[in-house]
Amino acid sequence: MKSRLILVLPLLIFFGISIFLFSGLFSDPTYKNQVQVSRDIPEFALADLMQPQVIYDQSVFSGEVTLLNVWGVWCVTCDVELPFLSQLREQGVRIVGLYLPESVDADFGTKPLAQLQREVTAKLQRLGNPYQFNILDADRQYSIDLGVTGAPETYLVDKKGVIRMHLIGDINPQNWQTQIAPLYQELLAE
Amino acid sequence: MMRWILIALMLVVTNAFAVEEIWQFDNPAQQQLFNQLKEELRCPKCQNQNIADSNAVVAKDLQRKLYQLIKQGKDREQILQYMKERYGDFVHYQPPVTPLTWVLWVLPVLAIVLGAIFVLRRRTTQTTELDVSEAKRLLGEE
DSSP: OHHHHHHHHHHHHHHHHHHHHHHHHTSOOSOOOOTTTTSBOOOOEEEBSSOTTOEEEGGGGTTSOEEEEEEOTTOHHHHHHHHHHHHHHHTTOEEEEEEOOSOOOTTTOOOOHHHHHHHHHHHHHHHOOOOSOEEEOTTSHHHHHHTOOSSSEEEEEOTTSBEEEEEESOOOHHHIIIIIHHHHHHHHHO | OHHHHHHHHHHHHHHHHHHSOOOOOSSHHHHHHHHHHHHHBBOTTSSSOBTTTOOSHHHHHHHHHHHHHHHTTOOHHHHHHHHHHHHOGGGBSSOOOOTTTHHHHHHHHHHHHHHHHHHHHHHHHHHHHHHHHHHHHHHHHO
16 A cells, blocks of 8 residues: 555656646746835826926826826837827826836937937827826836836826836736726726 | 958947946945845846846846945845835845745755655665675574
């Protein structure tokens, strides 16, 4: 009896490992940063992308449910996302952009603001403008506070300025319907 | 003509070297901490790369941030806390012991202990068998 158990044991271990590795094939390897959820949106004082004399702070989030969408003209997935976000704006969703400039390399310097504004205007004319306004995170410091890993990323912020969802990747009709819209509606009712 | 092309090429090469970022520190301890932490901090955008190896924008940004924090005189724990506050435990290659991760520590120890028990038991049974045969041989001789 004991020797039979020893014979079967390697087979059992083999099956155990197989099942473990097989389930790994279907697991989602992407990083999900959830530490920001249910936290107050970090403090900031950043300029408007189009009107640098206008400075915003976290009070822009109070009183309204907002999608804070992190994007840039250099980001390919953002191009895909912009038309759908524009549709959402038409449906009355408040979307604020956090603009990430691509390079702050000291050796090359940053892109002149005027050039950046032209590029943004051209892109939004072509693909639709979902944004109430764009906050320029010139040195990408605020993005680090938000735990941004790249673009596009979206934060769903409630009326009290608390982050309720952190989505890495694009917003599309599928995940809007299944994931985001239910919580969005709930937050509107709060 | 050839010479001019050569000189032009050399200029290009020196330019490329100048792009390499050079971090200046106040003392060797800061330099050491920087080298250590950029290896230990994980790029949140990449599949298993630390921020030293990755060229992702976020990895470059985190490296710059790490440099700034060290220059401000922050110590290892403060820097790790700063990063984890923003990017979660994921950002550090040394996960903390939590109910979810304790298996990582217990499993290797368990494997060593069980392996040791297995080996020791085999060895003792073998030696007793040997002793018996030895005894028989000795008895037979007698």
